[in-house]
Amino acid sequence: MAQPKAVSRSTRDAGPATLGAGVRIRGRISGDGDLTILGTVEGSVVVRGELTIGEGATVTADELSATAVNVAGSVSGNVLATGAVHLSQSANVRGDLKGSSISMDEGAQFAGRIDADFELPPELAGKSR
Amino acid sequence: MANDTNDTRTVLGRGTRVRGRITGGQDLEIHGHVEGEISASGEVSIESTGTVSSSIAAHSIVVRGAVRGDLTAEDSVHLEDGARVVGDVRAPRIAIAQGALVKGYVQTGEASAQRPAAARKAVAAAPAVRAAPVAVARPVVATPPRKVEKPVAAPPPPPVKRPVVTLAGAKAAPSPVVPALKKGAKGALAKKRG
Amino acid sequence: MAGTVIGAGITIEGEVISDEEVVVQGTIRGKLQAKEGVTVEAGAVVEADIHGGPMVVAGWVTGNIVSSDRVDLQSGARVVGNVKASRITIADGAQFKGNVDMDV
Numbered sequence: 001m002a003q004p005k006a007v008s009r010s011t012r013d014a015g016p017a018t019l020g021a022g023v024r025i026r027g028r029i030s031g032d033g034d035l036t037i038l039g040t041v042e043g044s045v046v047v048r049g050e051l052t053i054g055e056g057a058t059v060t061a062d063e064l065s066a067t068a069v070n071v072a073g074s075v076s077g078n079v080l081a082t083g084a085v086h087l088s089q090s091a092n093v094r095g096d097l098k099g100s101s102i103s104m105d106e107g108a109q110f111a112g113r114i115d116a117d118f119e120l121p122p123e124l125a126g127k128s129r
Numbered sequence: 130m131a132n133d134t135n136d137t138r139t140v141l142g143r144g145t146r147v148r149g150r151i152t153g154g155q156d157l158e159i160h161g162h163v164e165g166e167i168s169a170s171g172e173v174s175i176e177s178t179g180t181v182s183s184s185i186a187a188h189s190i191v192v193r194g195a196v197r198g199d200l201t202a203e204d205s206v207h208l209e210d211g212a213r214v215v216g217d218v219r220a221p222r223i224a225i226a227q228g229a230l231v232k233g234y235v236q237t238g239e240a241s242a243q244r245p246a247a248a249r250k251a252v253a254a255a256p257a258v259r260a261a262p263v264a265v266a267r268p269v270v271a272t273p274p275r276k277v278e279k280p281v282a283a284p285p286p287p288p289v290k291r292p293v294v295t296l297a298g299a300k301a302a303p304s305p306v307v308p309a310l311k312k313g314a315k316g317a318l319a320k321k322r323g
Numbered sequence: 324m325a326g327t328v329i330g331a332g333i334t335i336e337g338e339v340i341s342d343e344e345v346v347v348q349g350t351i352r353g354k355l356q357a358k359e360g361v362t363v364e365a366g367a368v369v370e371a372d373i374h375g376g377p378m379v380v381a382g383w384v385t386g387n388i389v390s391s392d393r394v395d396l397q398s399g400a401r402v403v404g405n406v407k408a409s410r411i412t413i414a415d416g417a418q419f420k421g422n423v424d425m426d427v
Contacts, residue, residue: 084227101227101228102229103225103227103229104224104225106207106222106224109237110223110237111238112235112236113233113234113235114232114233115232116232118230118232120195120197120215121213123195124181124195124196124197124215137349140327142327142341144341145327145340145345146339146340147339149335149337149339149353150334152333152336153333153334154330154331154332154333154334154349157330169333
């Protein structure tokens, strides 16, 4: 399995956590620090750190919230980040994305809303959608 | 008198404003302002100074400027750094670079592709996710697009098939039946006939 | 940045207003206004009034041409409409039907 972009820096006393490929969790995951999910999660994931969903991982969540989110696997649910959300080529995401920066590599599969916060130039100002 | 379609690049300069419908052609490069509808058979690029208030349907779309309108492409949509898009984006392949800003429904996949001509009528494609669903127990949380219009009967493009080429009955080209002649034999033959 | 070129195969229905020079190779229906001038190339079709700077027409124009400068109808041009300009040339082979007003 390709190694996802896992960040190995620790946040204060919370070291990076990894849920391996064979792990299945149903429930709520929360915590401080970075989290890498390689297995299957059903429920919700709220972390105060960087969240990485590895290629091959499957996450079904009401809520996926983190400081930054990198997705290379499958996600069904809304993704919320205070920082950047990035979908790599192998990602398959159904859900809305919200973050300070949203990017996706060509090849990523995605269906959902993206809501960045910005204004169009005055020539295009009008009814907002 | 027919329009020659060999050289069909269109450039709308920075000081140009178009209000109306733009159709046909191949590539369309927009540096100015367009209000209306755009439907092109090639690549439509909205450059950094371009401002477009219009739906855009094309073979491929590249945005570096600002767009208020839905983007639908047969092949790909690339939103580059600096792009600002308020509208829905639909194409088999979509790339959003860091720095591109989007507000709208975004959908990748074959089912979202539409032919430019058809897209002119109704830009909102069927929201149904036709791509292989994620192995999930719960229903999709994605918000459906604002425009609730009937999906256009645009057939999804045929799957990419590698044509299987078989030469009639042969795996390799049959070798010629002519037996190899000894060196100099040809010359000898010619001499004989001569 | 080079000016504006409406390529062959493109049809614009509506108005085109530019402060640059506009070269038309395709089709425009509606209104065309270009401060720096307009070139209607052979093969182009303009069904619109054209306003602006110097004009060179080698294609088909149905509409009035109002130029602040000169208007040149080249061979192959086909213009149906009135022309208002300070100077005008109509080449042999150009077809023209309309009034010419040279502000005399």
